[in-house]
Amino acid sequence: MVKDLDLITQFESGIKTIDRTFFDINELIENVFDLLEMQAIKNKISIGFDREYTQSYQVFADEERIQQVLTNLIVNSLKYGVKNGKTEVSLEELNEEKILVKISDNGEGIAEEHLPRLFERFYRVDKSGNRKAGGSGLGLSIVKHIIEAHQEKLLVESTPGAGSEFSFSLQRVTKEVRSTQD
Template sequence: MFSFRNSSPRQIALLTAFLLAIPETLILWLVEHKIGWALICFATVFVMSYLLISFMLDRFVYRQIKLIYKFIYKTKATKREETYYKYLIPKKTIEEVGVDVENWAAENEMELELLRHNEQFRREFLQNLSHEFKTPVFAIQGYVDTLLDGAMEDPATAKRFLERTAKNVHRLTHLLTDLDQIAKLERGEIVVTKEPFVMQELIQEVFETKLTKAEKKQISCRIKKESESPVLVFADKEKIRQVLTNLISNAIKYGKQGGEVVASVYKTDGKRILIEITDDGVGIPEAELPRVFERFYRTEAGRSMDLTGSGLGLSICKHILEAHGQSIHVRSTENIGTTFGFTLESKPD
């Protein structure tokens, strides 16, 4: 079935010219009864109408469409595009042109959505950043002003205030180092230097550095019984130390008093090793699980248990593992506990 919607301008011109030529031909034939003249009339009307309609369609419809196309592709036509406009657009049906415009609109909508998302992300980032800096800077300002106002005279008070100042300066330095590292990881400036090492040995070393913090909460740290036989991995040891340090210190910070932190190491498909750090602490609400890897994101319970964290640790862990071509995930149940797991390349022993 012929449909105007699916026809090219040439087909429309042909059909309209044909329809226009028929009545004249019939009239001439009926009046004059001369088939020769009737055919000449048909040919003349048909050709003239076809040329005229094609010209009009091209001049007033397709030129405008070409303009819209040029606008859509935001370019001055190059040689290749000229060919495209000249030969392909006139062959396109109105429906195809419609589809092109719809695709363009959808593409633009996606771009706009991305821009809106980035804008919101930038706003939130600045807000979080100023919030994180405000607390220690205002505290330092308070201590220094009090010292200058006379607290310096009493050595014991002076020492206490200076210690608190030092703690806040330390927090600021920590924040800046983390931010600097995230920026470098995002720009791809941090090089991953892989070497083989035994995973359990590194876990043990990190446990030892966190011993005092764990003892304060009577938390015991151990490697799971079935995971004790040494497993060789191939990764950047210092960066993985950083990942483990954050995961283990989180497990202690957000772990319950008298609880335990367990590390497990599993060989998966022969190419990869899965490392898991499990605690029996406050847990993370299900709705917030996907967000904990975002910069600055902290849960309500997390904030109330630890006042000094900035919510950058997990974001750094994710970047480090992505730089290794690996991934990190989390599962958790509120008030039961949390498990963070990540994969690494295995080194055949």
């Protein structure tokens, strides 16, 4: 938690910068599935892609930070999910330059009144603190800082009792980006 807070402070003070490289987003997502497999089994929630992707998408972003974003979002879906639930990641081409990564769950969902403050540090929906899966409320704040540092979009949609969808955009590798950065 001290590490999480430290990272947030670094982003807010502008010390923390992002370090972009070219990488395969499908591969990174697979790695995160592997790393979280045990936790998913423990929580009785299946994690995976929404469908088979025959095409791999190259992106230009900070791989370590995007791994952290994926991890924080998927761990949340496991923590606030339902027994025998399902978490799916989908990839959508927005246009030539952008790809949308979406993490959907069929968990408890989040009431609309909480959505405006959801990404604030320490904000938790259940403040009683007696929930078994209690956290510190920093995960989504970190997600927001990382996506903003990439100058990308972060969206949330949720329906209580039905589930939540968190999505963010990433820069796809176009010929132009490659030729100016390589």
